[in-house]
Amino acid sequence: MRIDRDVSVPTRDGTSIVIDVFRPDGDEPVPVIASMSPYGKDVHWPDRFPMYELVDQGEHMVWETPNPEWWTERGYAVVRADTRGSGKSAGRLDLFSRTDAEDFYDVIEWCGVQPWSTGKVASSGISWYAMMGWHVAALQPPHLAAVVAWEGCTDFYREGGRQGGIHSNGFLGRWWQGQIVPQLTGDDHASLPDEVKARELLDDWYRERTVDLSQVRVPVLSAGNWGSIHLHLRGNIEGWLDAAAEHKWLVVHVGSHIDPYYADWAKELQLRFLRRFLDGEQSAMDGVAPVRLAIRRGHDVEWRDEQHWPLPRTQWRELYLDRQALSWEKPTEARTPYPAVLDFTATERLELTGPLALRLWVSHIADDLDVFVHIEQYDVDGQRIPALGPAGTASPVPMAVGWLRASHRKLDPHRTLPYRPWHSHDESQPLEPGVPTLLDVEIWPTSITLEPGQRLQLRVQADDDNMGLIAHNDPDDRRSGHGATIHLGGEHASHLYLPVIPTAQVQR
Structure with missing residues (x-):
């Protein structure tokens, strides 16, 4: 595996977004799996969250992102970027803003024209990374070919900031202090918790941070979790329902917020999805139902394939x-x-x-x-x-x-x-x-x-x-x-x- 660290990618306003690139050995162009967040591309997973003992938590693993070693072995490049104003990227941090999504757009387009790239790029990751996948898909970057949105909400007001109109301070405050503040590059940033606290009604600030799903036209694999009742579940389902994509799948599983994305069944499904839309293997998703649900039977589950949501026989x-x-x-x-x-x-x-x-x-x-x-x-x-x-x-x-x-x-x-x-x-x-x-x-x-x-x-x-x-x-x-x-x-x-x-x- 080849690794290029701290590569600067220019954005449309001249600000540099800093990325790491992991590529398979060899000279053949490969498809790209990209992600961007304010969590720090250089923060090794065990250094921040040692309680998660994942089978494939290797030396290059970063919280909630694809494992570079696993994906490069299968013929993909993996790109991780620091959000503007965090980690090693310059500029002013303003989370979920239009500028945030445009920066990711510019990173995707940069990836699409590199000599080591086939020009096909996917967004993938959990939580924040899934949310950014929804947001950038709505901007329709030409080289974006697919989105894996694993537990990622689409409507920040209704699903994250003010559920039912009530200030969701418990999660936002802890998340901001624990994951965002340590990666800030300076004092010039917008405080997301302060903005949410000050804005009870849904205004233009929230609308800017709500995905226009009618503009999401690339293939989408949307994976929700029945237990993610504090943030993401609603968005994964509403995202699947309202995305304008011709090809889209919905999976609702159980388990923690982290482990399922890295489970064997999930990686196999992601691989089939990306083989189909990044590599052009037309039959790769054959037999995968549009909706796959983990039906809860007490403490157990029973997987069931469906064609629609809500279920027509309800x-x-x-x-x-x-x-x-x-x-x-x-x-x-x-x-x-x-x-x-x-x-x-x-x-x-x-x-x-x-x-x-x-x-x-x-x-x-x-x-x-x-x-x-x-x-x-x-x-x-x-x-x-x-x-x-x-x-x-x-x-x-x-x-x-x-x-x-x-x-x-x-x-x-x-x-x-x-x-x-x-x-x-x-x-x-x-x-x-x-x-x-x-x-x-x-x-x-x-x-x-x-x-x-x-x-x-x-x-x-x-x-x-x-x-x-x-x-x-x-x-x-x-x-x-x-x-x-x-x-x-x-x-x-x-x-x-x-x-x-x-x-x-x-x-x-």
Whole structure:
């Protein structure tokens, strides 16, 4: 393997982006796999995250990026770049800005015209790298031929900065201090956490950081994780749905945020995808279904191929909130205090795979309210069956979550669907104290299988309830739930909207 370190790539405004290039031995031109981030191209993985013991964590490995040794052995060059204003790259750091994406565009175009390149370039990586893949794809650099977007969101406001309109400070603050600040090249930078805190409504700053998926036309392999309920899952699914690409695949797996990308099955799938669109092997993706889902069966999973999302055979059902339980039957009119914890016990196998929503009628003594929705699963012995969070078994999370600030309840009528409310977040609409008001809460997609005797639990509450990394606990931003009431039955029949999958049918 040949290694060229600290190569300067000029951008359109003259700023230099510094990259490393890993190439196979020999003189034949090869396709390129590129990535760019503010995490530091020179930071060896074990130096920053020694807790991850990956099989292929070699001496050239960097957090969340393709392994150069593995990919060069298979005939690809691997390029890693430092984002403007970080690592060894000059300029002012302004994350997720148009300039950020244009820099990656310029790096891709530089790669495409090098004598060692075939002119075919892909973007690949986890998390940040996947997000940049979405962003640069929307700019359509001519030499970009494919994107592997592994756990990467597409809508920074709704999926990262302000889920449901509520400040997601827990993750952003920790991430900024731990991964961004150590790599800054100077004091001249824009602080992403400060910008998010200062901007409650979705404005032009957020729009600049939202991918225009209608412009994503290159082939996409979008891989989400059921447990990535704090940042990426929604974006991988919405990205696959709305990308204008003719060729696109969606995979939703389980596991930690890191390990699956490097698993044998995942590398084989990535290799097949890149063989098809970088090397021109027309049959490389034959037999790969457009949608492949890890259907959760308690603590286990069952892989299943599908053709569409949501699943066309879904039976959408309403599960009503009553004073002490959840029921298929609409209750008589009643009220229950906020917060509420309500259970449903399955009498037969019940699979829920797809997006969910909660239609919640509330009244409040104040003019605003933060709503946090958790969906949990319990076995017949009353033991919680958690989802695997970002750190796998070390960070269990609910099976599904949703958020909404009541004053952000306004819906976009052009994008809202019964199973996926779409909030505009462009104005604040205070509650009228004491008046029942309907809140349509988006709950991120899930896969849950209840066996007879197992319980589905709905928690409607005013805080994150010990969600750790995902915490929304900025005291300057929060809206109290003290004095709120949930309305039930009659004209105010609060209910879950659930994706029930018939168990007797199998998608061919």
